Amino acid sequence: MATLTAKQTKQAADFFLKEIDRMIDRPVRFMEVCGTHTVAIFRAGIRQLLPEKVELVSGPGCPVCVTPNDYLDTAIAYARQKDVIIATFGDMLKVPGTTSSLNAVKAEGADIRVVYSPLDSLQIAKDNPTKKVIFLAVGFETTSSTAAATIFTAKQQNIKNFYVLTAHKLTPPAIKALLSEHNVKVDGFLLPGHVCVITGRKPFEFIAQDYHLPAVVAGFEPLDILASVYMLAKQLYEHRAQIENQYKRVVKDEGNIQAQKIMQMVYKLSDANWRGLGKIENSGLDVNEAFADFDALKVLPVEKEISKDAPGCRCGEVLRGLVKPTQCPLFGKVCTPMHAVGSCMVSVEGTCAAWYKYGARTFHFE
Numbered sequence: 001m002a003t004l005t006a007k008q009t010k011q012a013a014d015f016f017l018k019e020i021d022r023m024i025d026r027p028v029r030f031m032e033v034c035g036t037h038t039v040a041i042f043r044a045g046i047r048q049l050l051p052e053k054v055e056l057v058s059g060p061g062c063p064v065c066v067t068p069n070d071y072l073d074t075a076i077a078y079a080r081q082k083d084v085i086i087a088t089f090g091d092m093l094k095v096p097g098t099t100s101s102l103n104a105v106k107a108e109g110a111d112i113r114v115v116y117s118p119l120d121s122l123q124i125a126k127d128n129p130t131k132k133v134i135f136l137a138v139g140f141e142t143t144s145s146t147a148a149a150t151i152f153t154a155k156q157q158n159i160k161n162f163y164v165l166t167a168h169k170l171t172p173p174a175i176k177a178l179l180s181e182h183n184v185k186v187d188g189f190l191l192p193g194h195v196c197v198i199t200g201r202k203p204f205e206f207i208a209q210d211y212h213l214p215a216v217v218a219g220f221e222p223l224d225i226l227a228s229v230y231m232l233a234k235q236l237y238e239h240r241a242q243i244e245n246q247y248k249r250v251v252k253d254e255g256n257i258q259a260q261k262i263m264q265m266v267y268k269l270s271d272a273n274w275r276g277l278g279k280i281e282n283s284g285l286d287v288n289e290a291f292a293d294f295d296a297l298k299v300l301p302v303e304k305e306i307s308k309d310a311p312g313c314r315c316g317e318v319l320r321g322l323v324k325p326t327q328c329p330l331f332g333k334v335c336t337p338m339h340a341v342g343s344c345m346v347s348v349e350g351t352c353a354a355w356y357k358y359g360a361r362t363f364h365f366e
Helices: 006-023 035-044 069-079 102-107 118-127 141-156 171-179 193-199 206-211 222-237 257-266 289-294 315-319 351-357
Strands: 028-032 054-058 084-088 111-114 132-139 162-169 188-192 215-218 243-245 267-274 278-287
Touching: 006 222, 028 035, 028 222, 035 054, 035 188, 035 222, 035 351, 054 222, 069 084, 069 102, 069 132, 069 162, 084 118, 102 111, 118 132, 118 141, 118 162, 132 141, 141 162, 141 193, 141 257, 141 289, 162 267, 162 289, 171 193, 171 206, 171 278, 188 193, 188 222, 193 215, 193 257, 215 222, 257 267, 257 289, 278 289, 315 351
Parallel strands: 028 054, 028 188, 084 111, 084 132, 132 162, 188 215, 215 243
Antiparallel strands: 162 278, 267 278
């Protein structure tokens, strides 16, 4: 939003809240499909500001959270090999697999290095020519484009010891899978601004066309989020269902064409497993045949343990908006950020982690 004074910000917030209350005449549930939105909503206390009849519920918007144990167990199996270096974003370290975690095997001596960009892993490969460097390619459209550029660069520079273990996922198929479940009740969506920077609005048009629900591409400042909820309320009030863009200062209708091109060049669509949602058709991105030399699973076969989910963990239901974290019997007791049982408690964008950090232990919003 444009730079506003504190007084102007309060006036705008008061207007949005008053109008939301006026236009909504029944209980409604709006789902944010972005972990950054989840954290921003909690940090700003937006749930408490909104009328009680408006409920914000978190969806499968955290890429680390939706990554299944099968992937973690495979990454751990690679990490235990002596000639392998694992390069990963830091929030993957504490995610529990079936019986271990990357942090645990790192403590046992595995060479696991935190990177801040996929391109950093190429330098690690250059500096360690006798090692196999495997980048854990986890994320939605926002990070899959940079990983694709990294793979493309590795081929251009003829780097032979660099590989990726892919778990890239696409947001629209997950929303479609949610809406196909009869027990998931949602009246509108706050769409992820970061993802839409890459994709634009078009991939989300099915929400309005096929399911007759409103959706708004939302920014991340508190006033952005309130404005987006207001736009959803206005659509419901006017009996409209459209994909609107509140985040126009960043998101263009067509998205980032160059990022889309590099993704199409490097990846192919594939079925993907999501924690809590199961296998979703054409919701993943695998390395295509032209870049198959960089696909760890194709080039470096590995045996892993049989994957299982932690008993009692309700992370899968949290990711579908069916339960709140405080309805999980493990939340805040057995499962905490320091000793997480489920992935939703690990990532800074995880719904359970947000509820734990921002007061849900004391204030029960159910």
